[in-house]
Amino acid sequence: MNESTAPNTGDHLKESGSHLKESKAHAVQAAEELRAAASEKAQQLKSAATSKADHLRESASSTGNRLRTAAVDRKDRISHLTEEKIAVTKERAKQYHETGEQYVRDNPTKAICTALGVGFVVGLLFRR
Numbered sequence: 001m002n003e004s005t006a007p008n009t010g011d012h013l014k015e016s017g018s019h020l021k022e023s024k025a026h027a028v029q030a031a032e033e034l035r036a037a038a039s040e041k042a043q044q045l046k047s048a049a050t051s052k053a054d055h056l057r058e059s060a061s062s063t064g065n066r067l068r069t070a071a072v073d074r075k076d077r078i079s080h081l082t083e084e085k086i087a088v089t090k091e092r093a094k095q096y097h098e099t100g101e102q103y104v105r106d107n108p109t110k111a112i113c114t115a116l117g118v119g120f121v122v123g124l125l126f127r128r
Helices: 002-106 108-127
Strands: none
Touching: 002 108
């Protein structure tokens, strides 16, 4: 029996060694496939992130340009309105000045007495 089992044991060892080599080869191949799949997925993620970053950059640039244009338009409108208000105010001041001069020409005594009275009251207020 020993002699008949000895060759079988050697065959089993060879078979086990062969299975072990095949398993190792499969494990190496699976590891390489997994590494390749992981590398491909990383490349896809990198590409998607780059694409998204480019899209966000373009969107931010577009929004910045729209805001800049709106700000310039608003500034121009405010500047125009301010110029109009200044012109109207100057015209009114000129009219009041002319009206005042005409009043003083028409009523010189009354104007002088009014000016003296106002001056006296203001002088009293500043003394205190």
